[in-house]
Amino acid sequence: MTLEQITIRGARIEDLGPIMRLEQNNFGTDSWSEATMRDELVANHTHYLVAAIVDQVTGTESVVGFGGLSKHGSHDQSDIQTVAVAEDMRGKGIGRRLMNQLVGIARDLDARMVFLEVRADNTPAQNLYDSMGFKVIDTRHNYYQPDGVDARIMCLELPANIKHEPIVLGIESSCDETGIGIVRGGTLLANVISSSMELHARFGGVVPEVAARAHLEALQPTLHKALAEAKISLQEVDAIAVANGPGLAGALMVGVGAAKALAVGLGKPIYAVNHLVGHVGADVLERGEVEVPTIALLVSGGHTSLLLVRDLLDDVVLLGETIDDAAGEAFDKVARLLGLPYPGGPEIDRVAANGDPKAIRFPRGLTLPKDMEKHRYDFSFSGLKTAVARWVEVAQDKGEDFSIEDVAASFREAVVDVLVTKAVNACLDNNVPRLLLGGGVVANRRLREVAAAKCEANGIELRIPAFNLCTDNGAMIAALGAQLVMAGRAPSSLSFGADSTLPVTTVQTL
Amino acid sequence: MTGFMLAIDTTAGTSVALLSRGSVLSEVRYDNGMKHAELIGDAIAQVFAKVELEPQVVDVVAVGRGPALFTGLRVGIAAGVMLAEAVGARLMGVVSHDALALETYSNRLDLADGRILVVTDARRGEIYWALYDGIDAHGIPVRVAGPAVGKHDQVTAALAEYGQFTEVTGGASAHWVARLAEAQLMAGLETDEVSALYLRAPDAVEPKPNQMFGKRVSG
Numbered sequence: 124m125t126l127e128q129i130t131i132r133g134a135r136i137e138d139l140g141p142i143m144r145l146e147q148n149n150f151g152t153d154s155w156s157e158a159t160m161r162d163e164l165v166a167n168h169t170h171y172l173v174a175a176i177v178d179q180v181t182g183t184e185s186v187v188g189f190g191g192l193s194k195h196g197s198h199d200q201s202d203i204q205t206v207a208v209a210e211d212m213r214g215k216g217i218g219r220r221l222m223n224q225l226v227g228i229a230r231d232l233d234a235r236m237v238f239l240e241v242r243a244d245n246t247p248a249q250n251l252y253d254s255m256g257f258k259v260i261d262t263r264h265n266y267y268q269p270d271g272v273d274a275r276i277m278c279l280e281l282p283a284n285i286k287h288e289p290i291v292l293g294i295e296s297s298c299d300e301t302g303i304g305i306v307r308g309g310t311l312l313a314n315v316i317s318s319s320m321e322l323h324a325r326f327g328g329v330v331p332e333v334a335a336r337a338h339l340e341a342l343q344p345t346l347h348k349a350l351a352e353a354k355i356s357l358q359e360v361d362a363i364a365v366a367n368g369p370g371l372a373g374a375l376m377v378g379v380g381a382a383k384a385l386a387v388g389l390g391k392p393i394y395a396v397n398h399l400v401g402h403v404g405a406d407v408l409e410r411g412e413v414e415v416p417t418i419a420l421l422v423s424g425g426h427t428s429l430l431l432v433r434d435l436l437d438d439v440v441l442l443g444e445t446i447d448d449a450a451g452e453a454f455d456k457v458a459r460l461l462g463l464p465y466p467g468g469p470e471i472d473r474v475a476a477n478g479d480p481k482a483i484r485f486p487r488g489l490t491l492p493k494d495m496e497k498h499r500y501d502f503s504f505s506g507l508k509t510a511v512a513r514w515v516e517v518a519q520d521k522g523e524d525f526s527i528e529d530v531a532a533s534f535r536e537a538v539v540d541v542l543v544t545k546a547v548n549a550c551l552d553n554n555v556p557r558l559l560l561g562g563g564v565v566a567n568r569r570l571r572e573v574a575a576a577k578c579e580a581n582g583i584e585l586r587i588p589a590f591n592l593c594t595d596n597g598a599m600i601a602a603l604g605a606q607l608v609m610a611g612r613a614p615s616s617l618s619f620g621a622d623s624t625l626p627v628t629t630v631q632t633l
Numbered sequence: 634m635t636g637f638m639l640a641i642d643t644t645a646g647t648s649v650a651l652l653s654r655g656s657v658l659s660e661v662r663y664d665n666g667m668k669h670a671e672l673i674g675d676a677i678a679q680v681f682a683k684v685e686l687e688p689q690v691v692d693v694v695a696v697g698r699g700p701a702l703f704t705g706l707r708v709g710i711a712a713g714v715m716l717a718e719a720v721g722a723r724l725m726g727v728v729s730h731d732a733l734a735l736e737t738y739s740n741r742l743d744l745a746d747g748r749i750l751v752v753t754d755a756r757r758g759e760i761y762w763a764l765y766d767g768i769d770a771h772g773i774p775v776r777v778a779g780p781a782v783g784k785h786d787q788v789t790a791a792l793a794e795y796g797q798f799t800e801v802t803g804g805a806s807a808h809w810v811a812r813l814a815e816a817q818l819m820a821g822l823e824t825d826e827v828s829a830l831y832l833r834a835p836d837a838v839e840p841k842p843n844q845m846f847g848k849r850v851s852g
Binding site for chain 2: 325333338343373389617
């Protein structure tokens with residue numbers, strides 16, 4: 124799997140050549156001259172960035188986008204001078220990343236307003252600016268010649284002083300935990316989790332309708348507990364964050380409806396954030412930041428995902444995920460097979476402690492060379508689960524005594540082996556010296572042990588947040604929301620929905 | 634008598650109304666029977682924006698508890714619960730079919746004192762229903778049976794003992810949830826119960842213990 128490593132960095136005069144090629148390809152008759160562009164790049168009042176792809180083998184760079192901002196000394200106004208992305212690289216969020224960084228520079232220079240002009244016929248660009256909170260303030264007719272196209276003048280007002288450490292309340296309802304967390308900037312104030320796990324026990328797995336009903340019942344008591352724990356009143360909250368996906372649709376909708384009403388009722392902005400990226404954001408609460416780049420392995424009853432995070436807010440890529448059962452689901456199903464109660468993870472862990480992990484060699488899903496070509500970072504646990512069932516069947520049919528402890532230990536070893544091996548591969552392949560674990564299965568003792576050993580052997584720093592920040596929780600959603608607020612991001616509109624398959628590339632739904 | 638009441642009902646479309654001293658000041662109603670989670674925030678914001686009031690004016694939040702299809706129903710109740718928290722308002726719940734009955738009696742003078750069967754679609758070939766026998770002295774519909782869920786023909790047959798009734802259907806709206814809630818408050822008959830009226834257990838089957846997976850290939 125090749126990944127386009129796109130980095131954004133300050134432009135240098137050596138970038139003039141590639142920038143001019145992009146300029147001419149993109150703007151044709153509207154292009155600036157090379158002399159003008161050179162002046163722009165070197166001027167004191169301008170700030171130019173380029174987006175570049177780095178070839179992972181040769182390390183050579185090619186410029187695929189650029190943008191510039193102008194801000195004169197003491198003025199509180201600044202202008203986006205230009206933004207361009209190579210035609211074959213559009214639709215990948217590069218323009219948004221350039222714009223977000225340019226606006227960030229304007230904010231750091233104490234600008235209160237950012238202006239730009241956009242061709243009236245450039246709908247994708249206008250949509251981008253709209254979503255960032257830019258408003259059309261004027262139209263200049265026939266501004267772009269010779270085409271005679273109008274220019275729309277747009278302006279973004281930056282808040283006078285973004286609170287250094289905003290209080291954000293986060294709501295999580297993507298699966299069977301109703302989580303409400305409260306943070307102040309990167310500091311945890313409250314993390315209350317109400318789980319409906321017991322209600323699912325007799326079904327052997329999470330029943331979506333049961334989970335959704337439990338969320339509705341849990342909302343009010345969980346909120347009250349969170350406010351009491353944080354020792355604040357709702358009126359002190361600066362923003363609401365909510366996980367709007369991925370997860371169970373009906374469950375997510377309870378959180379979304381609740382969060383929107385809170386935001387409107389309090390007159391505060393709302394941030395719809397990605398549940399999986401929230402797991403990564405949890406690390407902010409323990410370390411003050413998420414050190415990037417990092418690989419994140421998120422393992423729960425609903426997800427088994429490997430993420431490459433180069434920037435928590437702007438650059439999260441899904442390397443791979445399970446193609447069938449989630450790892451936690453496999454634990455539940457095998458536990459049931461062995462006559463152990465739900466949830467299976469802790470039970471298997473308990474029984475496996477007295478077993479031999481090498482007693483039975485169960486298959487490691489998607490690790491054969493032919494599978495690794497297509498599924499290097501993907502997981503499959505369905506075959507493993509079936510292999511355990513067959514093994515037990517055969518033993519029973521032969522009337523053999525077998526050790527449940529050995530089966531549990533060998534099964535757990537197979538799951539942990541694949542999880543850790545693939546995660547470490549992802550670190551090594553991408554030259555990322557960090558691995559962050561998240562999700563409820565992180566409670567598994569063997570997973571922690573093997574991850575620690577393999578990371579140490581490969582010079583990889585391992586991060587495992589405290590368990591109540593690993594399992595689904597509202598604090599991680601609040602933490603990610605607070606990062607968005609502090610980066611000056613525009614809030615989400617009130618019209619976002621729950622998206623059960625929200626991709627990790629969408630950190631915030633606008 | 635309340636100052637301001639906000640009513641929410643998501644049993645059919647997404648519907649929000651703001652009421653003050655017996656009159657509806659503003660209402661927003663999306664008849665789309667889906668997208669409740671998408672629409673609820675804008676709907677609440679709009680009822681205040683239309684009359685240039687802040688949500689903090691609200692003293693009472695009333696929500697329609699159904700019965701209705703679960704997913705949408707929950708969005709409205711969740712929003713009502715949290716809105717009440719946000720503005721420090723009192724929370725009350727009404728049966729959405731009662732609101733539909735009140736709307737019917739108020740608009741259909743021909744049915745003035747007659748019995749009506751309020752029916753809404755429950756999918757799977759079933760209906761949510763409730764039977765009413767006119768309006769009482771407080772202006773509250775008198776529910777004599779239901780709410781319940783069942784097959785239409787079986788429900789009708791089982792209700793024969795109540796004599797003649799006219800069947801009505803429709804989608805409940807926050808407007809009539811608000812009017813009903815107001816009448817209940819005036820009469821001291823309100824309830825703070827806002828649990829969803831699902832009337833059906835979740836679809837879930839308990840597995841057999843020690844269940845094996847797939848077909849046996851050995852033995």
